[in-house]
Amino acid sequence: MITYKNVGMKYGQNTILHDINLTINDGELFVLVGPSGSGKTTLLRMLNQLTVPTDGDVYFANRKIKDYDVQKLRLDMGYVLQDSSLFPNLNVEDNIAIQLEQKGVSKAKRHQRAAELLESVELDPKKYAKRMPSELSGGQQQRVAIIRALATEPSLILMDESFSALDPVLRKKSQDLVLKLHQQFKTTIVFVTHDMQEALRMGQRIAVLNKGVIQQIGTPHDIMQHPATDFVRQFFDSKTPHWWNMDFLIESGLLREISFDEKLPVVTEFKQLMNKLREVNQFDFQYQNKGYSMTAQELIAYLGQEGGSR
Structure with a gap:
């Protein structure tokens, strides 16, 4: 120590x-x-x-x-x-x-x-x-x-x-x-x-x-x-690309794309996605007019891989 x-x-x-x-x-x-x-x-x-x-x-x-x-x-x-x-x-x-x-x-x-x-x-x-x-x-x-x-x-x-x-x-x-x-x-x-x-x-x-x-x-x-x-x-300005950023998450290829539906909840910030996946095990949503799905387990795995949870 x-x-x-x-x-x-x-x-x-x-x-x-x-x-x-x-x-x-x-x-x-x-x-x-x-x-x-x-x-x-x-x-x-x-x-x-x-x-x-x-x-x-x-x-x-x-x-x-x-x-x-x-x-x-x-x-x-x-x-x-x-x-x-x-x-x-x-x-x-x-x-x-x-x-x-x-x-x-x-x-x-x-x-x-x-x-x-x-x-x-x-x-x-x-x-x-x-x-x-x-x-x-x-x-x-x-x-x-x-x-x-x-x-x-x-x-x-x-x-x-x-x-x-x-x-x-x-x-x-x-x-x-x-x-x-x-x-x-x-x-x-x-x-x-x-x-x-x-x-x-x-x-x-x-x-x-x-x-x-x-x-x-x-x-x-x-x-x-x-x-x-x-x-x-x-x-650590949010304008700087990093994995606490929706664009970084999308580019990682770990999100599953689903058919777009205007009724899907709109997500604009990574924090929204994190908060939702604290409440439910799976969340379907839209981001920039595309449909995506993610589970809480997938989010944990993503944070562990990208965020230094080693």
Whole structure:
């Protein structure tokens, strides 16, 4: 478990973080989201002692972060940056296994672990293990960076704007990969992003920051349906396409089309559909002059798939 207790951060006269109190549970995929300069990366860097708070304390496994040996702390954590940060002079296998080597793991076991991890992200170790980073595409480099963070089976992985340099297609694939690996390995992941759609897609819980202050902490559903402040409401504006949006739901292909009938109840907002399916098990309705049908079970499955209920 990670706990921030009354954490503040000042650089000279500038206050970066104000009295942060926050708990991240073991095995959770937790997202810190907010605009540039909101303090989210500063919070993240406190977990591996790259930044030391000027007020309060950060705890990891019931022990103050500042009391850990910094080298041992970082060897037991994964860290994925905006670019892949692979060592250009090391091949893929050696990049993946570098922390294992520093921990004294034998060459044979490092080779085996690298091969297992490459297979987990659909990169054939026979084909890719001995390649240099410059021989990989941007998406392949990021996949290697992600599995490198998993190599030591850490209890915590830090991800700082890890996909922001990727194009939309690669970004979606990388998100899918992290969600899959998180489900597989149950590692605690703290994920920083400025992108509200990415936050909603990735986070089991989300902390929304602005100007060094936590505006709200909650599930994607909590934040979309019950924004705590005007800033949260505006940041996650309903005009932004996301799965709490009827058009997104229609485009998902999960709704069943039925024959159009003018007598069908009209639905204009996702919230209407959710509220109706709390009352009935199946609901037939019209949206933009087309007929659709959905059951409560299908809605739950949709929210679980798209909304981060992992």
